[in-house]
Amino acid sequence: MTDHPSSTGGGTRPGRFGSYGGRYVPEALVAALEQLDEARLKANIDPAFQGELERLHRTYTGRPSIITEVPKFAQHAGGARILLKREDLNHTGSHKLNNVLGQALLTKRMGKTRIIAETGAGQHGVASATAAALMGLECVVYMGTKDTQRQALNVARMRLLGAEVIPVSHGSATLKDAINEAMRDWVTNVETTHYVIGTVTGPHPFPEMVRDFQRIIGVEARAQVLDLVGRLPDVVCACVGGGSNAMGIFHRFIDDESVRLIGLEAGGEGVDTDKHAARFSTGLPGVLHGAFTYVLQDEDGQTLESHSVSAGLDYPSVGPEHSFLRDTGRAEYRPITDTQAMDAFALLCKTEGIIPAIESAHALAGALEIGREIGPEGVILVNLSGRGDKDVDTAARWFGVLEDGLHPDGLHPDGLEQQ
């Protein structure tokens, strides 16, 4: 590989990005983390593994994903050129499969037969259920009950694919609690089970490994933009929940100093309210789910509940490499409110005929804002990390596009009101 990722991510010791990352886990999991680290480092340099993953990307996921220029959308961004990296066109509808296929292959290499996963929006759960079906693995997905309600269609999808979906009702009943429950399962069943973490957080080696499986996004996109525009983009935008799609598209650009990397967090109802997931606006470094990174927390170190219209960004912590990129200034992070995201969502639908995931709509809203700042000569690459089929119900309610009493998927007539 010509541009093999660094194994330390710029940190001073393995598993650290500057001071962030590490391995804050029960001792019972350390042996499994060591086993995983060994397996993935071997796989990184094993042509047979890389060949199999490449074949799956090409024949199953549908890679490389295309880039699409969106000029009518861009008219609302001060005329800057906006290019979308179309991860929404991947099989299962998001970037999540890139990582899951890699981890599922590793699961088989480690001789394990069962995978577990957490999911917020359901995209990672669907990708995990899909890979499990493809590779003959047992699959259990943990999902907060608040999310099973707002993403009911994805619950059905996972069950159709043969996965067991376990709703988690304690705590805030969202992604963070689903991760807690998955960790409890893992510590109990670690001998047979691999925990497929869906984002660039968790204990080492997850942040590095998931990034490495996702960096294909940026590798492809960089070449595609050079090919189309003849130069590098000025800005790369991506939404940041845990941050896997953002690390995936950012990583190949880190050494391109002229390229600004901008992550868009969920600003919810505003960072001056207590309903948001803007970790870099009000969070502080701390430990959650095995990593030292920015966390929304109170003065006793208790995790605060996050909020976002998008389930996939509704998480009080963020991948440790983002914390490192933020502190070093290599990447910038901004909050996007629910309203800004939904406006960008609607705009892309109407101007370009593309329904984005509400998560990705945060990146689109960021592009609108940044485009106006950098002017018409600018080129912005946006990671369109997922498609919006799963969000039609939420969006239909938000915009009131259906007559009273009609519900788009018929699965949860009370929908958002149940939250």
Place this chain on the structure above:
Amino acid sequence: MNGVGAVLAKTKSEGRAALVGYLPVGFPDVQGSIDAMVAMVQAGVDIVEVGVPYTDPLMDGPVIQHAADVALKGGTRLKDVFAAVRAVADAGAPALVMTYWNPVLRYGVDRFADDLAKAGGAGLITPDLIPDEGAEWIAAAERNDLDRVFLVAPSSTPERLRSTTLACRGFVYAASTMGVTGARTTVGDAAEVLVTRTRLMTDTPICVGLGVSTGAQAGQVAAFADGVIVGSALVRCLTDAASREDGLAAIRKLSAELAAGVRAGR
């Protein structure tokens, strides 16, 4: 010297295992939890694990999760933990604080160690801090003469058993089974195998936790361990109680049963 060493030396000289009891601060409320800890000591618990309620207790089963939820919703703060430590110490038992790492980190590792020592605490048990990440805490503990109890598990390699036990002071916490806290009907062979493997690496006392709920089980574990740790079963005494008095009575009764168990084990 602070810490649990003296108590474990005494129980050893009596030819028995020590009884270590866990309760979280703030359940059912702060005063209720302190009363229960003191009752536990009066009824025969040798060492108290003072639990810090935390929003994301990923090593805990439903009983302790519920207790932590109640404690946090009731407004329990870290300062209440130091009050509980003081009360336990005054009752005559060493108090080891059992805490997930982020509350300590947020409070400040040095400041936490200082305040714990000032409150008369014996040290910390850290379920999600392995010694590999614990340099700052180990230094702060050294400075304050505090115990640091790290966990070993059935999945620990010989190398990790060696490095982890080397970092422990007070005792080594042997997690008897792979899994989270909660009462189990049987304590499997894994516990004894783990204790045997761990003894090859260290002279530090080894206490066994996860799953013990009855006097009979305590007796079985006491046959091969230096201490028996009971958590969820004690918490359940409070969960199931119809009144505060009933809860304290249940705590006293179970503590006495367990105390008899650790004496019958050898």
